Every structure is written in structure tokens, then in C-alpha cells.
Amino acid sequence: MSEIKILEITCDEFFQMEAVWQDCIAKSSANPLFSSWIWLSSWWQIWQPRLNLSLLLLGVYENNKLIGLVPCYTYTQNTALGLRIKRCEFIGDHTASNDSIRSEYLNFILPQTRYKELIPVIFEYFIDCDIDEVTLKDLDMTSVTSAHFSKLYPNNLINKDCGIKITTKKSFESYLQQLGKNTRLKLFNRRKLLPDNNLRRIENQADIKHFFDSLNTMHLARWGKVCFSEHSLNFHYKIAHYFFKHQQLQCLCLLNEDSIQAVCYDIVVAGVRYNIQLGFHEYNSAKISMGTLMLGFAIEQAHLADEVLSYDLLAGEGKNSFYKKKLNGDAIYFASYQIPLTLKAKALFLLKRAKRMLKNTLVRNSQ
Numbered sequence: 001m002s003e004i005k006i007l008e009i010t011c012d013e014f015f016q017m018e019a020v021w022q023d024c025i026a027k028s029s030a031n032p033l034f035s036s037w038i039w040l041s042s043w044w045q046i047w048q049p050r051l052n053l054s055l056l057l058l059g060v061y062e063n064n065k066l067i068g069l070v071p072c073y074t075y076t077q078n079t080a081l082g083l084r085i086k087r088c089e090f091i092g093d094h095t096a097s098n099d100s101i102r103s104e105y106l107n108f109i110l111p112q113t114r115y116k117e118l119i120p121v122i123f124e125y126f127i128d129c130d131i132d133e134v135t136l137k138d139l140d141m142t143s144v145t146s147a148h149f150s151k152l153y154p155n156n157l158i159n160k161d162c163g164i165k166i167t168t169k170k171s172f173e174s175y176l177q178q179l180g181k182n183t184r185l186k187l188f189n190r191r192k193l194l195p196d197n198n199l200r201r202i203e204n205q206a207d208i209k210h211f212f213d214s215l216n217t218m219h220l221a222r223w224g225k226v227c228f229s230e231h232s233l234n235f236h237y238k239i240a241h242y243f244f245k246h247q248q249l250q251c252l253c254l255l256n257e258d259s260i261q262a263v264c265y266d267i268v269v270a271g272v273r274y275n276i277q278l279g280f281h282e283y284n285s286a287k288i289s290m291g292t293l294m295l296g297f298a299i300e301q302a303h304l305a306d307e308v309l310s311y312d313l314l315a316g317e318g319k320n321s322f323y324k325k326k327l328n329g330d331a332i333y334f335a336s337y338q339i340p341l342t343l344k345a346k347a348l349f350l351l352k353r354a355k356r357m358l359k360n361t362l363v364r365n366s367q
Helices: 018-026 037-051 115-128 144-152 172-178 181-187 189-193 205-223 230-245 290-304 323-327 343-366
Strands: 004-009 054-062 065-078 084-090 133-140 157-167 197-201 249-256 259-269 272-280 310-315 330-340
Touching (some): 004 115, 037 065, 133 144, 133 157, 181 290, 205 230, 205 249
Antiparallel strands (some): 157 310
8 A cells, every 4th residue: 555745855955856856747747847847946046035935845755755746835924904824835926926927837746647636635734834825826727736626615716817829730821821811910921011120049148148138128118117127037047048058948039120129038848839928129110010020930930840839828918908819829727726724814815705795896886
């Protein structure tokens, strides 16, 4: 008979376990980018000291053999009612502030067929750790984990978001034919209106800094703030250099008359090309959207690469509309759950829920 044990992994061990971590990823349903060792260990190095977090990285052992990982942390938050709540979250995101980057598809790293069996064991350990509340963001709603929480905690869904993933198995030409006329025009046909366009891929590690500087400059002009603050920039420097060395970084620059007009920051992992960020300058003609044209080039490259099976645009809307839905991709839904474990956390959750329901009722009645 097998024996399951949960043991805590130290921070020093965390930083030395890339190989065994990636082995667990390969045998699990966890996302190979956002749950990867490099992504989560880099996040921890930067945001642990900024947010005063306590590591709760758990190893799941069967007969003394590591079979899974629970990449979490805890922190204490004071509520408006004066209650102190000990909260547990996935490494890679932080709900109490906007300081952190967003990591999507977060999940436990467990053997693919054993999530239903092992999640209750993990939650028993959380309870033993005197955790008041577990908040888990951006779970893929098709995952066993999300389905488990949806069934057990149907009223604890606190947020739902949508992303788009484009299948790239067929030719780019067939993809273009499936688009609406206006989308095809903006994404591809209007390339010819640029007098001198030139697409370049970052081929030199030394050029990564200039690439991110250009992205921040574009974002500041369009949104009034930089895309990556200093600590987020440090994170993405580390991520970009890592995946550059592994030939999985795809940083594209669209130049017009030798001036960078748009950039696209992508990473390719396990057959999926992830669009991490897009930036562009406004063009002097209303007919041309540099951002849409840049995205068109990136989608074309994804179709041309044999190793890429899909292009994932992730969650998030544009400045003026949810432009991604027009790109003929499949909708990917992300769910965030807040699960109270103790009496005081349950009371607080019900109070917040009642407050939201009252507010929504008042808004409907005023319309």
C-alpha cells in the first residue's frame, strides 16, 4: 500500500531543484511556462522580499519518492474589521496588491491522473498550517483543479477572465481566409501601406535591454505608464535571457524607415507560443494600426514554425476593445477562487459576498 507524505521544501532547496521540478512538470497537467522552475523561482527571488512573503513550497511524496509539488506562499493581511487573515496563494501572483506581474494557468504540479485524489490531502495540510484562506488565481477552467473547486465551492468563484488561443497547425493562408474582411485587412493586407517595413528578430542577448526599453517607451506613450516597472523589468530580463539561451525566446521588432514602430515579446514552450506583451507607436495614418500589423507578423511566424501548434494571446483586453476575439481563436477561460478554511475567514467571505450582492441590487434598482 502506498504512503503519501507532504513535506516542506526550503528556499535553498527550491533554487537548486530545476531538473527534478521540470520532471514533475512533464508528468503533470501544470503549465510548462507559468509553472516552470525558472518562472516561479525568478518570481520568488524578486517579490518575496518586496511583499514579505513566507514560502510554503510543498513536496508530495509517495513511498519517499517525490511525485508532485505545491508551489505556494503565505502572508498575513489585516482586514477592515481588524481581523488578521493568514492567506495562501500560488507563487507567481499576488491578490493583495498590483505590485506583481500576472501569471496565468497556475496550478498544483501533480501527476496528471491524481489531482482529485491529492488536492484534498493538500488542503488538509493547509488546515494544519492554520491557514485561514486559500486564494488561487487564473486557473484554466478546463483543468481538473478548477472543476474540483467549482463543484465543492460553487459560490467561491471571485473572478473569471477570458483569453484567446489560435490553432496554427494549418497554413497561414487558410487562417487568413477564415478571418473577417476588416480583421484580415488590419492584420495583414495593410502591410503594403508601410513605405519601408522591416521585421527583425532579436538575435543578440545584448539587444534584449534595448528591446524592453522600446516596449516601455511605447507603453508609456499609449497608457501613461511603463509596461514593466523596475522590479518587473528585472524579472523579465532574467526570463528573457533564460529562454534566449534555450532558443525559445521570440522578440520581434517591426521597423519602418529604420525606426522601431512595434515590438512583440513571445516565448515558445512545449508547442505553444505565448504572447507575453505587445507594444507599438501610433502611426500617422488612421488606416494603419502598428500593433495589429505586428500581431499579424507574429501569428504568421507561429504558423510557419513546425514546432508551434498554437499561439496563445493569454487573457486581457486592449485599450478600447477585446480585439482578440476577432482573431479566430478558441476562448480560454480562467477562474479565480477564494476558499475560506476557518470560521473567521468564512464569516468575512460571507460578509463581503453580501455586500457585493447588496451593491449590485442597488445598481440594478437605480437603472
